[in-house]
Amino acid sequence: MDDARIRAQQNVEKARIAVMLSGITQRKALLKQEYDDTIATINKEERDTLAKMDKAQKAGVKVTPEQRQQVKDNAKQQRVFAELQYMKESYDLQKDWQDKNLESWIDYNKEYGTYQEKRLAIAQEYAMKIAKAETEGERAKLGKDRDKELQVLGFEEFKKGIDFDKVFGNIDKLSTDMLIQLQSKLSEYKASLKIGVNISPESYKEIQDAVLGLEEKIADRAPIDQLKAGYDEYRQATNKVA
Numbered sequence: 001m002d003d004a005r006i007r008a009q010q011n012v013e014k015a016r017i018a019v020m021l022s023g024i025t026q027r028k029a030l031l032k033q034e035y036d037d038t039i040a041t042i043n044k045e046e047r048d049t050l051a052k053m054d055k056a057q058k059a060g061v062k063v064t065p066e067q068r069q070q071v072k073d074n075a076k077q078q079r080v081f082a083e084l085q086y087m088k089e090s091y092d093l094q095k096d097w098q099d100k101n102l103e104s105w106i107d108y109n110k111e112y113g114t115y116q117e118k119r120l121a122i123a124q125e126y127a128m129k130i131a132k133a134e135t136e137g138e139r140a141k142l143g144k145d146r147d148k149e150l151q152v153l154g155f156e157e158f159k160k161g162i163d164f165d166k167v168f169g170n171i172d173k174l175s176t177d178m179l180i181q182l183q184s185k186l187s188e189y190k191a192s193l194k195i196g197v198n199i200s201p202e203s204y205k206e207i208q209d210a211v212l213g214l215e216e217k218i219a220d221r222a223p224i225d226q227l228k229a230g231y232d233e234y235r236q237a238t239n240k241v242a
Contacts, residue, residue: 038086042075110125118153154198
């Protein structure tokens with residue numbers, strides 16, 4: 001994938017996140033407007049009911065203080081309920097947005113992030129999945145899946161560090177000294193690995209096969225390198241005599 005296409009996809013992803021942010025702002029404003037409208041309706045009903053009681057009282061109908069207080073208490077309870085409902089809906093909205101926003105950034109970082117950002121994204125993704133898991137078995141499996149994905153990512157990062165595919169695609173063009181350096185580096189890396197802990201069995205075999213392949217290539221070149229070294233010594237000796 002070329003750089004221009006990657007940048008275009010990155011811009012699309014960022015724009016999508018910006019739209020999400022704009023969307024939650026509008027939804028928050030709508031929730032607040034609905035709450036304000038509900039409170040206004042409760043207040044109006046309270047005023048209208050009290051006004052009717054005043055009018056009835058003036059017309060000779062008996063209205064007790066307890067009845068007036070009951071109207072006020074009912075309105076107060078409705079306002080409390082409306083506020084609780086507004087707070088719950090606001091919380092649910094914010095949490096839903098935070099989850100979706102985190103998921104979007106996880107997807108973004110897994111695709112375009114640095115190595116550390118990719119590791120963090122994988123850890124966050126599986127933390128969310130494990131939190132939603134309903135059984136211990138499901139959580140245990142997700143933990144293993146997370147570890148395996150991190151192992152694959154770590155191996156891919158190592159391969160990029162030594163340009164693994166390019167090197168082994170042109171191994172015959174490398175000098176013996178370069179082969180020895182590469183074999184030493186791979187052997188050192190291999191010694192630091194523990195299958196199932198920081199590398200998968202498949203990736204470990206790939207490293208093992210690469211080390212063996214380098215050792216064979218170096219061994220095949222040994223007689224030729226010795227012959228070249230002897231010839232160089234002969235030339236140097238001949239030049240001194242001349």
